[in-house]
Amino acid sequence: MRSGLARARELALGKAEVLVEALPWISRHSGQTVVVKYGGSAMEDAGLMRQVVGDIALLVLMGIRVVLVHGGGKAINALLGELGREVAFKDGLRVTDDAAMEAVQMALVGKVNQRLVWELDHVGARAVGVSGADASTLVARQADPALGRVGAVERVDTSLLKSLLDDGYVPVVASVAAGDDGFYNVNADVAAGEVAQALGADTLVYLTDVDGFYRVRDDEDSLAVTMGHGEARRILESGTLDAGMIPKMRSIVDALDAGVGDVRILNGTFPHSILLDIFTDEGIGTMFVREGD
Template sequence: MRKHAAQERAKALTKAEVLVEALPWIHKHSGRTIVVKYGGAAMEDEELMRQVVGDLELLKLMGMRVVLVHGGGKAINSLLGDLRLPVAFKNGLRVTDDATMEVVQMALIGKVNQQLVWELNRYGNVAIGVSGADGKTFVARQADPELGRVGEVESVNTHLIEAILDDGYMPVVASVGSGEDGFYNINADVAASKVAQALGAHTIVYLTDVDGLYGDRSDENSLVATMTKAEAHELLDSGTLESGMIPKMRSIVEALDSGVSDVRILNGTFPHALLLEIFTNEDVGTMFVQGEE
């Protein structure tokens, strides 16, 4: 009995120590705006999704103004497959004809967005789902005729998102925009960066299914812990990035150039990576910062 009680006290002490370690980080981030982009395999596994959703709710409870921006590439591909429509990419961006655009709307707005809102609202009345077309949040134009209805964001109207935040809710934003001639598919990395820039956010977190940025993709020990804005510019201009990484790196550089303090790439399939990165001294991904600290 005594041994059991001692073990329980030791566990309780460990939990208390974790909270004490987190205290300065909670104080540091409370009141700040953080934009979280969510996508990749971490979104497809229901158990992982529930962990991520719980972490997001905890950030909100800790006083952070959290905006969740999501993609849903696998959901789009699945629905395209069901409808026997082709899947094509160019330079890391989905080629989106009119039929594919309808599928993007159905998958992102009708399914993924509402699933995330439902999961968040299991914790209470905490989340409101919108698309970038609502309130003209993302005003877009065609990025490249060869890509079809892939949009380049011309402007971001933050009124709707700020109203949701000010009312105490978490905006969950699907990466679809609108233009004079209809809807546009917006790359979710770009959408998150544009929202963060317009809101004057402190931090962007890209939750994906990779650990971060590697110096050498074939070497698991080459994970880059920290990269400055100047180094990120050099990497983007080097021509060595894989096509799928180009839009993400461009969005990171633009965010840093606009004054966002830091941008992080985390592996959302790693349990509670978001909490470990924000509230502890552990480096679990890659952080892009303005300059040498």
Template sequence: MKQRDRQQREAAASKVDVLMEALPWINNMRGKTFVIKYGGAAMENDELCRQVVADIELLKLMGIRIVLVHGGGKAINAQLKALNIPVTFKGGLRVTDDATMDAVQQVLVGQVNQRLVWALNEYGHNAVGISGADGKTLKAAPIDPELGRVGRIREVDPSLIETILEDGYIPVIATVGCGADGFYNINADVAAGKVAEAMGADKLIYLTDVDGLYGDINDEDSLIQSLSRAETHVLLESGELGGGMIPKIRSIAEALDAGVSEVVILNGTFPHSLLLEIFTDAGCGTMFTQD
């Protein structure tokens, strides 16, 4: 009995040590604004989604203002396949004709957004789902006629987001923008960066299904721990990036230029990576900082 009691005390003490390590981080983060972009496999797997949602709820309880921006690429691809609509990408962006735009709206606003809102609200009355068209939050214009209804964000109006935060909720934003001639498909990485800029966010987090940015995608030992703003621009201009990493790194560079203090790419498939990054000395992923 005494041996078991000692083991229980030691286990409890280790938990206390973790809390004590987190204490200064909690004090420092209270009242700050974090924009989290959520996507990839971390959002598709139900168990991983529950873990991420629990982490976000804990951050909210600790006094951090959370803005959640989500994509839904895999779900959109599945819907397009079911509708026999071809899937085409150009420069890391989805070519979006009118039929594809209808599918994007159905999936992002009607399915993915509401699933995340439901999951967050399982912990209480915590989340409100909106799209970028609500309150004209994401005002968009076409990027390129060849991309169809893919939009660039010409302005972010954070008024509705602020109202939701002030009322004690987490805004969950589906990245559908509005323009003079209708709706636009907005890249979620880009949208998260622009929202962080408009909110004057203290931290922008890209929660995805990779550990961070690699110097060589085929070499797992080449994970880059950190990059300065200047180094991020050099990388962006090097031509070494490919696919979906191009809009992500571009949005990171622009967010840093606009004054966002820190940006992090995290692997959301790793249990509680959000908490490890924010509340421990070690952190994880790739961090981008001001010079």
């Protein structure tokens, strides 16, 4: 009996210590704006999705203003496969003709976005689905004729996002943009970076399928815990990055140059990664910072 009581007290003490450790971080981040880019395997697995949206709901309860920007590559690929359409990429970006653009809108705005809104509402975080084309939130031009309807963001109108945040909602933004001649598919990493810059976000988080950024590919010991934006820029310009990492690293560098407080790459498949990184002393991913901060 005494052994059981001792174990219960030890468990309770451990929980109390976690709360004590988190308290200064909660105080520091309350009232801040955090943009979270969500995608990959963490979004495909229903259990992981529920865990992530639960963590976001907790951030909101702690007074953090959260904007969730999402992609949905696997959902787009699945729909294109059902339609008998080819899936093609160039330099890490999806080649998007007019038919593929329709599939992108159907998958991102009609399916993935609404699922995330429902999941967030289900755990008590009031969410509103937003296409980047709504209220000209994201306005883009054609990035490259060879890519078709892939957009390069020209401007971000934050009016709708700020209004939703001020009213206590979590804006859930699908990475579709408006253009003079119709809609454009915007890489979700790029969209999240542009939104973070326009909002003057304190933190930009990329929830991915990896533990962070590895200086040497496939070498777990080379995981960068902290990286200055000067080094990040040199890596981007070195030409050594995988194609899929190029848009993300470019967005990281641009965000830091524009004044975003810090940028983090976290493994969204690891339980509660965003809470562990923001509210504990050690952190668990890679944090990119401006030199001198």
